[in-house]
Structures are given as structure tokens and as C-alpha cells.
Amino acid sequence: MPPENANRRPFWWEPVWELVVHIIVGSLLFAIIFAPAVALDFLVQWLRNALNVSEFLAVLLTGTKIAIAVLDVTLYLTFMLRMAWLFLVKIWSPETNEEPK
Numbered sequence: 316m317p318p319e320n321a322n323r324r325p326f327w328w329e330p331v332w333e334l335v336v337h338i339i340v341g342s343l344l345f346a347i348i349f350a351p352a353v354a355l356d357f358l359v360q361w362l363r364n365a366l367n368v369s370e371f372l373a374v375l376l377t378g379t380k381i382a383i384a385v386l387d388v389t390l391y392l393t394f395m396l397r398m399a400w401l402f403l404v405k406i407w408s409p410e411t412n413e414e415p416k
Contacts, residue, residue, distance in 0.1 A: 330405035337398045345391040352387065355380040 359376045362368040 327406070330402050333405075334398060334402040338395070341391065341394050341398070345387060348387045348390075349384065352380045352383040355383070 355376055359373055359380065362376070363373055
């Protein structure tokens with residue numbers, strides 16, 4: 316009969332795998348949230364050139380675009396720093412450096 320841990324990944328891979336998954340998911344979420352800011356930039360340029368909208372509306376939409384971008388980048392960097400910190404804590408913890416029983 317095979318041992319219970321035969322199909323288990325090596326103990327030190329768990330924090331690495333968790334970090335990789337979180338970085339991929341976080342980056343995808345960043346791209347999804349950042350897409351409206353990029354679309355808003357193209358929309359503002361089109362509205363200015365094609366429809367000659369008021370300057371107030373163009374400035375308002377540009378401000379919204381900047382707010383979305385700044386908020387998204389801030390949240391992304393916070394998320395990445397938090398995940399890096401958790402990775403370091405897990406990789407340096409005594410439980411990670413011991414063989415599973």
C-alpha cells in the first residue's frame with residue numbers, strides 16, 4: 316500500500332505555488348480593472364476630435380480615468396507586496412523547512 320503522502324508535492328513547493336497562483340490571478344484582475352481606464356482614454360480622445368464635446372466633460376472623464384488608474388495601481392502594488400510578505404513568512408517558517416510526517 317502506498318503511503319498517504321506519495322502524491323503530495325514537496326513541502327517547500329506549497330508557498331511557491333501559492334505565490335505563483337496569486338500573482339497570476341492578481342495580474343489578471345489588474346488588467347480587467349485597468350481596461351476601463353484605457354477605454355476611457357480612447358473615448359475622451361474620440362469625443363474631443365469627432366464630437367467637439369465641452370472641455371468640462373473631457374476634463375471630468377480624464378479625471379475619472381486617472382482616478383481609476385491610480386486606484387488600480389495602488390491596489391495592485393499593495394496586493395503584490397502583501398503576497399511577497401506572506402511568501403517570505405511561509406518560506407522562512409520552521410514548519411516549511413521540516414519534512415512532512
